[in-house]
Amino acid sequence: MKNSVVIGAYSMALAVLFGAFGAHGLKTMVSEYSVDIYNKGVHYQVIHSLGIMLSAVLLKSEKSLKTLRILFIAGIVGFSGSLYLLTFADSLPAILKQIVGPITPVGGVFFVLSWIYLARAFQKEMNN
Numbered sequence: 001m002k003n004s005v006v007i008g009a010y011s012m013a014l015a016v017l018f019g020a021f022g023a024h025g026l027k028t029m030v031s032e033y034s035v036d037i038y039n040k041g042v043h044y045q046v047i048h049s050l051g052i053m054l055s056a057v058l059l060k061s062e063k064s065l066k067t068l069r070i071l072f073i074a075g076i077v078g079f080s081g082s083l084y085l086l087t088f089a090d091s092l093p094a095i096l097k098q099i100v101g102p103i104t105p106v107g108g109v110f111f112v113l114s115w116i117y118l119a120r121a122f123q124k125e126m127n128n
Contacts, residue, residue, distance in 0.1 A: 001056045001060075001062070001065065002056075003065070003066075003069065004052050004053060004055055004056035004065050004068075004069055005053055005056045007052055007069055007073070008049045008050065008051075008052030008053035008056070009049075009053065011045065011048075011049035011052065011073075011076060012046065012049040012050070012053075014045070015042055015045040015046045015049055018038075018041070018042050018045070018084070019039075019042045019046075022035060022038045022039050022042055026038060026087070029088075030087055030088065030090070034086075034087045034088070034089070034090075035087070037083050037086055037087050038083065038084060038087040040083055041079070041080035041081070041082075041083030041084050041087075042080070044075075044076075044079055044080050044083075044111070045076050045080040048072050048075055048076050048080075048111060048114065049072075049076070051072055051114060051115070051118070052068070052069055052072045052073075054118075055068045055069075055072075055118055058118070058122050059118070059121055059122060059125060060125060061121065061125060064117075064121040064124075064125075067117065067121075068114060068117055068118055068121065071110055071113050071114040071117055072110075072111075072114045074107070074110040075107050075108070075109075075110035075111035075113075075114055076107070077107065078103050078104070078106050078107025078108075078110055079104055079107025079108050079110070079111060080107070081103075081107070082100050082101070082103040082104040082107060083104060085100045086100055086101065086104070
């Protein structure tokens, strides 16, 4: 349980830092469209960091919590991380753009799997 709170809180702290950078430093570096992409990454990182912390309150099984943390972190890194990189797409080498773009929906799948896993793990614990 403690690990989920700690990891979720650190991820939230990073999201706040990334959000501040997006609000204050990024606007002079990239287009408005790219800032929107970046902010979408921050938004989803916040939501899913809260999900990590929420799971610590809802689940008792450390095994379930660990699996759920992995799913949420994979989503944050895949979805939000790829959006952070795509913000600077004009500066990325072409090969990196081709790799990063398809990672975004994979990260989204991890987000969906995270919430489904949380629901199923919670149901299982409620039935025991």
